[in-house]
Amino acid sequence: MDALGSSLKRMTDRVSEGSFATRANRTRGLQAIARELRKLGYELPAATSLKPKHVTALIRRWKERGIQDPTIRNRLGWVRWWAEHINKRSLLPRSNDNFGLAKRSRYSGNRARRADPELLDKIRDPRIRLALTLKAAFGLRREEALKFRPSASDKGDYLALVPSTTKGGRYREIPIIHPKQRKLLEEVRRLAGSGSLIPDGVSYRAYLQRYKSETRRAGIGRAHGLRHGYAQWRYLVLTGWRCPAAGGPTVEFMIARDAARDRAARLQIARELGHGRLDVTDTYLGRRYAAHVRLAAG
Template identity: 30%
Template sequence: MSVMGDSNKLKRLIATIEAVCEAKGRTRVNGAVASERTFRMQIEVMKQFARTLHDKGYIVESCENLGERHANAVFDSWVHEKELSNKTLQNQKSRVKQFMHWLGKPNLADYVSRIDERYVDKLPQGFRVKTVAEESKSWRGAEVDIAELFSKARELDSRYAAMLMLERAFGLRKKEVLLIKLWKADKGDKLELVGEITKNGRYREVAIREGEYGQMQRQILDYAKGKCRRWESMAWPDVTLAQAEQRYYWLNRQLGLTKKDLGMTGHGLRAGHAEDIMLLRGVLPSTLGGTKDMASERGRTAARYDASRTLGHNREIITSAYIGTESNKPKPNASLGHRFGEAIVGFGEGEVLLWVSEKPEPVEGRPGESVLPREKAQLAYVTAQVVLDGREVDRLSVKQLVRKHRGIFADVEDRMQTIGLTLLAGE
């Protein structure tokens, strides 16, 4: 299973790796048969290991000769040069460790299990992956203009731009957006995902919502359908899935859609969709500064379940990776969105600041004015922050604010109207 361009010595190393995987990798630790996908991923990681090793000048021809210095060279490259994500590093470490056990080198396997200690200066937490989002991973947290992002993507590749739009509007994974056959999946009031394109082959429906948000979803769906023929998937028709994934990642880098450049990745569009679902249900997720007290338990539970189901997760807790966990205390790093209007004073101690989750857009021909158009108004969540001497002393929804201070209604309504909201719409 060699690749054109590999040297003969590298081919021999890969052949010994494949032989070990073939002999040991078909059966799980518990005796069950490993899936073909798991088996192939194991081989692929070890091929990456072999190629990286040779690239670094270690011309090993048999995996029997692997040792600690070889593991160090490979992981040094993955951490410092390729700067792989913690999630990827964790996966690579797990598979390399497993391979060393198959190879009959338990001491080397133990060494690999601790190899992240080698990078404590760069990665103080090791390769561990945070399973709960503390900050927004979407365009909101990164303060990215989503419309401008899509416009620039269209200039690069209109089919690629359609993929990004689908990820935002329907919360699709990268593999799903590449393999989905839109003409078949479009059921009018929902997008249907079936078969192997989804994670674990789990059937899923993504609803087309009511109101302006649903109109946005429909417009994106129709635009994307215009980029492919009726029988085609969204992936470019002249490439394999692996090649399509590489082109997708390459275009992301050209667009700057990386943590390093824009502060978010393509997956952040899926995270943003999870936030959308919460906001459409009138619940501010903790990644955007929401707390338990700002919505009823019933409302929070229903919103989180809706977001979980839409993303294709059976367990609601997994959705915490996108929208955080519920807490009585505000997340210290969470942005409340965009400040608007003058501070309100005269209601207890301190002053009241108003924030909106969506960024208002300038009104053409009316300098200094901005509004929340289209689906942004439907998504808008207004948060009231009570500040005393520059320090937050309370945080509540605008609905809670006007209930707590009856006389503040007119001041709040006046400020909300400046961005095109009514108090009822912003509750």
């Protein structure tokens, strides 16, 4: 490991934001980028030495190697994190459009799933059953559900998720608005006590393997569709009609007042899911505009 790699390692070790998986992927990604810069002839003495020319050289190399645009966008996410933590946030533009990357096509069909009894009955471990139900009831990610501690997060009328358990280290709040949500939280509290759904004395890594084994055996994989189901339920609650992915209208068929409500609902759902951008909701809710309609400003 050269000077840059060591400097980045100290930085990623020092900053504890984000879930375990997020931090591990970020560390591996930044070390790979450090090695790539060295191959390009840049011997950076420290992380603070990053400059726009280094980013440009990286993107050029990735394109020459035939790296796909979605992968380049992911790598640029690590570079942005790096720039932010050396107080050089303006080093990269806010959008990837300046780098000539194709726009992300987010919607790939309706993937929403419900936590139906016949689905949950296939799961033998009661803690994993509750984790799956939390994903469906509050839109939690897998790691967030397994590490969820009701004694710390249940604030009565909302859940407060702390940065150490969330992807990207984003604190967020999720409202508790339905009696079934409250009933679920009481079930989790009875089983987890003051802890999480991970049993005492068991590491997250070990229990994650148990989770994967159980969900694979039940034929539901990562069960990410449960998060989609939550997003679509929240959209219906917030707007009063179904989202496009579930057969509802797109924006060009709405009056101005309803289009504004659609936008506000998507922004709210993005925050509850732990995202920061409106376009991310296309993945969960379907596109705001039909595929043949040119995206209007705003």
